[in-house]
Amino acid sequence: MGINYYEKERIFKLDTPNTTYMFCLVDKEGFMLHMYYGRRLSDYRTADLTRTRFGEAVPSNHERERCAFNDCMPFEYATHGLGDYRDDAFKVLNPDGFTATSLEYRSHRIYPGKPAIKGMPATFGKENECTTLEIVAQDPVNGLEVTLIYSAFEDVDAITRSVKIRNTGKYSNVKLTKVLSTCVDFEDDDYDTIFLHGSWARERTIDRNRLGHGKHYVSSKRGESSHQEHPFLALLGAGANEDNGEVWGFNFVYSGNFIAQAEKSQFKTVRVMMGINPEDFCWNLRSGEVFEAPEVVMVYSHEGIGRMSRTFHDLYRKHLIRSKYRDAVRPILINNWEATYFDFDTDKLISIAKEASRLGIEMLVMDDGWFGKRNSDDNSLGDWVVNENKLKGGLKYLVDEVNKLGMKFGIWMEPEMISPDSDLYRAHPDWAIHIPGRKGVQSRAQFVLDLSRPEVVDYTYEQVRRILKSANIEYLKWDMNRQITDLGSAGLDSESQGELFHRYVLGVYELQERLVTEFPDLLLENCSGGGARFDPGMLYYGPQIWCSDNADAIARLEIQQGTALMYPLSTMGAHVSDCPNHTVGRTTPFETRGYVALAGTFGYELDVTRIPEADRNMIPAQTKMYHRFSDIVRLGDYYRISSFHDNRMWDAWEVVRKDKTEAILTIVNVFTEANYKSLRVKMKGLDPEKTYRVSVFDIETGEDKEEGSLVLKGDSLMYAGINAPDGIRGDFRARLIHIVEA
Ligand code: DGJ
Numbered sequence: 122m123g124i125n126y127y128e129k130e131r132i133f134k135l136d137t138p139n140t141t142y143m144f145c146l147v148d149k150e151g152f153m154l155h156m157y158y159g160r161r162l163s164d165y166r167t168a169d170l171t172r173t174r175f176g177e178a179v180p181s182n183h184e185r186e187r188c189a190f191n192d193c194m195p196f197e198y199a200t201h202g203l204g205d206y207r208d209d210a211f212k213v214l215n216p217d218g219f220t221a222t223s224l225e226y227r228s229h230r231i232y233p234g235k236p237a238i239k240g241m242p243a244t245f246g247k248e249n250e251c252t253t254l255e256i257v258a259q260d261p262v263n264g265l266e267v268t269l270i271y272s273a274f275e276d277v278d279a280i281t282r283s284v285k286i287r288n289t290g291k292y293s294n295v296k297l298t299k300v301l302s303t304c305v306d307f308e309d310d311d312y313d314t315i316f317l318h319g320s321w322a323r324e325r326t327i328d329r330n331r332l333g334h335g336k337h338y339v340s341s342k343r344g345e346s347s348h349q350e351h352p353f354l355a356l357l358g359a360g361a362n363e364d365n366g367e368v369w370g371f372n373f374v375y376s377g378n379f380i381a382q383a384e385k386s387q388f389k390t391v392r393v394m395m396g397i398n399p400e401d402f403c404w405n406l407r408s409g410e411v412f413e414a415p416e417v418v419m420v421y422s423h424e425g426i427g428r429m430s431r432t433f434h435d436l437y438r439k440h441l442i443r444s445k446y447r448d449a450v451r452p453i454l455i456n457n458w459e460a461t462y463f464d465f466d467t468d469k470l471i472s473i474a475k476e477a478s479r480l481g482i483e484m485l486v487m488d489d490g491w492f493g494k495r496n497s498d499d500n501s502l503g504d505w506v507v508n509e510n511k512l513k514g515g516l517k518y519l520v521d522e523v524n525k526l527g528m529k530f531g532i533w534m535e536p537e538m539i540s541p542d543s544d545l546y547r548a549h550p551d552w553a554i555h556i557p558g559r560k561g562v563q564s565r566a567q568f569v570l571d572l573s574r575p576e577v578v579d580y581t582y583e584q585v586r587r588i589l590k591s592a593n594i595e596y597l598k599w600d601m602n603r604q605i606t607d608l609g610s611a612g613l614d615s616e617s618q619g620e621l622f623h624r625y626v627l628g629v630y631e632l633q634e635r636l637v638t639e640f641p642d643l644l645l646e647n648c649s650g651g652g653a654r655f656d657p658g659m660l661y662y663g664p665q666i667w668c669s670d671n672a673d674a675i676a677r678l679e680i681q682q683g684t685a686l687m688y689p690l691s692t693m694g695a696h697v698s699d700c701p702n703h704t705v706g707r708t709t710p711f712e713t714r715g716y717v718a719l720a721g722t723f724g725y726e727l728d729v730t731r732i733p734e735a736d737r738n739m740i741p742a743q744t745k746m747y748h749r750f751s752d753i754v755r756l757g758d759y760y761r762i763s764s765f766h767d768n769r770m771w772d773a774w775e776v777v778r779k780d781k782t783e784a785i786l787t788i789v790n791v792f793t794e795a796n797y798k799s800l801r802v803k804m805k806g807l808d809p810e811k812t813y814r815v816s817v818f819d820i821e822t823g824e825d826k827e828e829g830s831l832v833l834k835g836d837s838l839m840y841a842g843i844n845a846p847d848g849i850r851g852d853f854r855a856r857l858i859h860i861v862e863a
Pocket of ligand 1: 458489533649651652667669670
């Protein structure tokens with residue numbers, strides 16, 4: 122079993138293949154103190170891990186200075202207002218007006234498997250794949266029972282944490298004002314942090330910094346995980362890099378407001394916390410009710426950032442994504458957004474589909490603009506009625522025609538939104554999230570539907586369902602193009618307005634749960650103005666998410682690197698798009714755009730009838746490339762070789778089959794430097810004993826080039842490396858190298 126309790130010493134030890142997490146119970150009050158999280162220990166007996174600078178960690182021996190004592194104790198779940206002045210994980214407002222919390226251990230339970238979290242996404246595992254520990258503690262003064270839930274996986278180095286709170290009835294209502302999902306106190310202070318920051322079209326940029334004193338955090342108060350900051354935080358031990366050193370990664374399985382924080386204290390210890398952002402959060406917990414907080418995934422690696430990423434990838438592929446497409450090859454799609462924007466009709470779409478199918482593309486996705494009177498983004502969200510002026514003959518006719526070409530059909534919807542200029546808004550203005558008496562703040566000329574209201578969820582689901590049932594639609598792009606303002610719900614009383622943000626997210630989850638239950642064969646791609654809701658929560662429902670509205674191959678190097686820090690390549694929506702790129706105006710070779718999109722789901726986002734002939738002629742070889750290498754990309758191990766984000770010169774990554782018999786390596790020369798000896802590329806993840814043939818992929822034929830291919834041992838390829846192939850000189854040029862056991 123991956124979790125054990127040592128009764129005499131009152132120590133809990135959680136083990137995964139390479140990690141150990143330990144905490145203990147002390148004193149008659151049942152304080153829960155964190156002891157250790159790091160490389161796996163063979164024994165629970167360790168020197169001095171429960172001592173503080175005051176000596177033995179027994180609070181009752183330190184009554185005179187209990188405050189100072191509490192302020193340096195490594196608490197397993199930090200409470201509020203009783204002497205621990207570091208930031209807390211748990212705070213309330215009780216009917217007497219008091220906010221303090223404290224926890225006393227009462228009981229625990231260890232069992233195989235892992236419980237689901239009601240109405241929310243979470244990782245899952247069978248009884249032989251993980252073990253769960255539930256610690257039940259009491260806050261008697263507030264009449265609350267707090268359950269700390271830990272699961273340790275047997276096959277991946279991941280531990281999950283979540284929290285459940287029950288009102289035991291002392292008060293008829295206790296307001297929860299802060300319930301974070303994890304809190305880990307580290308004994309050292311010599312760390313760097315990685316946070317991800319960004320903006321629209323610039324999502325998940327890696328930001329590594331030395332951790333100084335005080336609180337350092339990223340958060341969202343936008344109602345979604347957001348373009349701007351990401352529910353992720355990594356702590357890196359001194360000198361840790363891609364392949365070496367200790368790294369602790371934390372990722373929140375949630376799609377709404379979050380906080381991810383590292384705080385270095387006066388005593389040179391570090392507290393990491395993650396959970397729902399307490400700002401604008403206030404949950405009424407009435408007698409007998411239970412509040413369940415979402416889950417945090419914690420991954421430790423003693424082999425640098427790369428190992429952390431591969432562990433997250435394995436965990437999410439095996440224990441988070443449920444879709445039947447998780448491991449399956451996805452159809453190569455062509456999306457008409459950048460091809461036509463709102464200016465399309467049936468004939469235009471069929472002309473794109475005809476040309477695309479001839480070139481090997483397998484699915485047409487009709488994006489925004491097919492419903493209501495929508496010819497711009499000014500109106501019609503909520504009116505999910507086909508615009509027959511554009512789609513002459515209706516949706517089914519179009520889908521049937523596309524199917525006749527041997528192509529699948531996919532559709533775009535933005536179900537969570539309502540345009541002020543829509544029949545839906547005219548009928549139900551109060552269905553928008555709004556504050557009575559205040560002029561609503563529009564964004565992209567739209568408001569957000571109040572999904573905290575069951576009747577709005579029901580109505581919204583019915584619209585999506587009706588469209589999906591009306592024709593042979595095999596893919597849905599579920600978009601969400603604005604963030605939440607005007608926090609007010611006509612469905613909640615004045616006591617409960619602080620529940621709106623979380624209830625909104627629960628509404629989104631309910632919609633998507635209904636969708637994947639009723640349409641298990643649907644390929645669902647989530648999207649939010651690009652990648653503003655690329656988070657583990659959404660991956661529980663759909664196996665892929667549109668990474669960014671910026672599909673420029675060079676900008677994507679950084680966006681995809683940041684995304685691949687924890688998300689598998691199989692989840693990253695990536696397309697070959699038009700040039701000059703619509704977002705940044707850059708022109709890159711069509712070949713390079715193909716290699717960069719291959720590191721994701723792969724597809725096209727351009728008017729295939731209008732691109733240059735030479736580019737169009739490359740598509741058959743690119744589609745062949747996708748089918749040759751998609752298995753490796755989706756299922757293999759990802760290694761970062763060189764990062765343009767760091768060196769501002771070149772980028773390279775490799776994906777290796779799990780059995781190490783085959784790999785692909787992509788090299789992108791971003792900015793050519795003059796007069797260097799050679800660009801040496803050292804591969805990773807191969808078997809040092811195996812012999813491999815190394816060939817450059819030929820974009821003309823879709824085959825490997827025989828000329829110049831090498832046969833070398835894995836150790837030589839990894840430790841001595843190879844020179845970057847000819848043809849890479851020149852800005853934005855790229856090559857794909859195929860490595861296969863000889
Ligand atoms: C934002 C998405 O990211 C785009 O791909 C496109 O679907 C537009 N919305 C449509 O409004």
